[in-house]
Amino acid sequence: MAGSSTTVDIAQAMFTEPVAFADWLVIAPSILTIIGGTLCLITRKQTTLAPKLGLFFLGLLVLNNVMLLAEVLKRGVITMVMGNWLPPFGIAFTVDALGATLALVAAIVAFSAGLYASITIDSSGKRYGFYPFLLLMMTGANGAFLTGDIFNMYVWFEVLLISSYGLLVLGNDRAQLDGTVKYGILNLIGTNLFLIATGLLYGQLGTLNMADITMKVRESGVSGPLMTIAVLYFLAFAMKAAAFPVNFWLPSSYHTPRIVVAAVFAGLLTKVGVYALLRTLVMLMPAARTELAEIIAWVAALTMLTGVIGALAQSDLRRMLGYLVISGIGSMLAGIAMGSVLALSGTVFYAVHSILVMTALYMAAGLMAAMAGSYDLRRLGGLYGASPVLAGVFLVLALAVAGLPPFSGFWPKVMLVDAALTLGWNWLAASILVTGFLTSLAVGRVWIYAFWRGGPEGTVDGGSVSLPGGGVLTLGAQGQSTAAVWVPIGILTALVILFGLQPEWMMEVSSRGASGLVDPVGYLRSVFGGGA
Amino acid sequence: MEAGFSVLIGLFFAVGVYLMLSRHIVHILIGITILGNAVNMLIFTAGRLTREVPPVIPPDLYVPAGATANPLPQALVLTAIVISFSFFAFLLVLAFRTYQELGTDDVNEMRVAEPKGEALPPQGY
Amino acid sequence: MRTVIFRTFAPFITALMVLFSIFVLLRGHNEPGGGFIGGLIAASALAIYGISAGVGPARRALKAHPMSIAAFGLLLAALSGLLSLFTRQAFMTSQWVTIDFLGVAVDLSTPMFFDIGVYLVVVGAIGSIALALEERESD
Secondary structure (H helix, E strand, O other): OOOOOOOOOHHHOEOOOOOOHHHHHHHHHHHHHHHHHHHHHHOOOOOOHHHHHHHHHHHHHHHHHHHHHHHHHHHOOEEEEHHHEOOOOOOEEEEOHHHHHHHHHHHHHHHHHHHHHHHHOOHHHHHHOHHHHHHHHHHHHHHHHHEOEHHHHHHHHHHHHHHHHHHHOOOOOHHHHHHHHHHHHHHHHHHHHHHHHHHHHHHHHOOOEHHHHHHHHHHHOOOHHHHHHHHHHHHHHHHHHOOOOOOOHHHHHOOOOOHHHHHHHHHHHHHHHHHHHHHHHHHHOHHHHHHHHHHHHHHHHHHHHHHHHHHHOOOEHHHHHHHHHHHHHHHHHHHHHHOOHHHHHHHHHHHHHHHHHHHHHHHHHHHHHHHHOOOEHHHOOOHHHHOHHHHHHHHHHHHHHHOOOOOOOHHHHHHHHHHHHHHOOHHHHHHHHHHHHHHHHHHHHHHHHHHHOOOOOOOOOOOOOOOHHHHOOOOOOOOOOOHHHHHHHHHHHHHHHHHHHOHHHHHHHHHHHHHHHHOOHHHHHHHHOOOO | OHHHHHHHHHHHHHHHHHHHOOOEHHHHHHHHHHHHHHHHHHHHHHOOOOOOOOOOOOOOOOOOOOOOOOHHHHHHHHHHHHHHHHHHHHHHHHHHHHHHHHOOOEHHHOOOOOOOOOOOOOOOO | OOOHHHHHHHHHHHHHHHHHHHHHHHHOOOOOOOHHHHHHHHHHHHHHHHHHHOHHHHHHHHOOOHHHHHHHHHHHHHHHHHHHHHHOOOOOOOOEEEEEEOOEEEEEEHHHHHHHHHHHHHHHHHHHHHHHHHHHHHO
């Protein structure tokens, strides 16, 4: 307290040594996006300035997260405690390879979406606040990936959620309101479950710092209350991640918003839930995860299969993609169920792959609809003639999402199947493979109908029909350059191909993330210093 | 005192869940609010209840004189109240807009996003 | 609601409430009060003005859009945490400076600016929701 004359030995309560500038990388994603988001919110009526500001800050975010990941890979886990208070009392931001990787991929996806939106979101959508909401949503996502405090994670989840509501109703049409009501209520219940579990955990252990929880849980072993808390966390985050049977909010809302909003949501939101599952079940309460493994495995298999069967039954392209998001979540849950380092690396790799490929697929679907005038499979057709490039890109993404080589979806599936066979869980391996097969049917059908055949339903075999607008990509104002939609799809597709052809680096990073979860000694040392 | 509070929290949860099972959005929203209050009381109770000892350090001491009330759950509850309040405000406006646009507050009749009897996708290749 | 008495007195009530809210905001560092509760008082002042004089005049009296005020508050809060970058301490570490203002020593601190940020966020966010709901009522 300034002005008071008493002297206190603050070294007992606070860090006194100077904080390295590199440590600021940990908190910078949240600060950057808050500053960018608020500036965009203030300038949102200037529809040319706000997108530029938004893209500038998203670009900074990508840059920052690249440096953060590099720093984490070099130095190991980095911790910064807010206000210099010693842990476990201060709120800690603790970043390991897992958090940094996901934060980077999230930043890349958000930047791509910002670029894509610059011409696909009309000026009334921009005035309404697309960019501020996108940036504040990234504040929430990055905060959730990087924080080392369980209650703080809840707060970031809520930041993420409230901005996602804003994005979801952008446009205000009837279907959007309908979808947002369901999304809003069910997700709010999910975060309330998260809060219940956190409250009980605090009552049980008296701490909220994740490193402290990790230690205390490992000392106390499994007990009834901890099992209850673990089950509550599983339910809450399974709801967030859209796992069967608590996934109904996803297919009823993801096809209603603007396509770029759906793209970001499909990429990011469910994976934040998967990340939270990894953090709570695998790192905080490993013993409880072992007890629950069988149940998680069943949930995983059912999520995969119901997801892909749902996808096969849809004629709306966006709804089909929504079901594919769910199906992918199943594969990630399978890794969590198995819990070995190999399986968890598979989950992390799959999460990265799924973020990239689902966002790109939604973006490509947006282009297809812009050319053909519909998302309905029965009314799509002849797009190959209109844009062979898009046909190629979609084929790459389709093969990637189905898990076929040589694209990014192949390797995580190999890791997951390998892990399942090692554990002797042949049925889980089989369901992963069957899901892959059915996924290739679902996306292959889209490709054949939308691109390969001559025209929409009713076109004679071998004939071709000119598309409305001659298949020319008409987005935004007439004569505007369409580079802003091709570049993001290009970036994401390039990453999908890169991770397919050169998977070693990503495998290395995800296995570092996974082993950090299984054996969090580096995490603990980073928070509590060398003594722990 | 914790036992009594637990019973009260249980009652709140029961009322909240019962209301959320309704088909009408207004009931669901009231249910969510009551559920939120139940959660807040749960966190508060989880921090153990003590009476009339505010956690304030007197000016002439470095640490509190005796055992005090736990300030952390109060901070958590405050955060949670603010968050649930803003969510409730948002959802209320959203529900009102939806009622204006769709003309119903019955979730069973909200089928705009997922219309009934949608045709199947093309069969075969 | 728009009786002559209410319309005449509402500006005074509003002014008093805003003043009181600033008092509550500033005493919040060591005593009960603070940005959140102060912001709520100011937002209710705004709501009262909106009820009595109409939403249009209330918006005009604010000059800036309530959401912009909220955004500025969030920015201020974030920047107040950022100052500790220059003293090589962690984010949100409080910084104090005592300045001499007309012969009175005034303590300025980053927690105060953070609290002012919270105040503005609450005024902006709650005020914009209140005004939006009042707008619906009138038509």
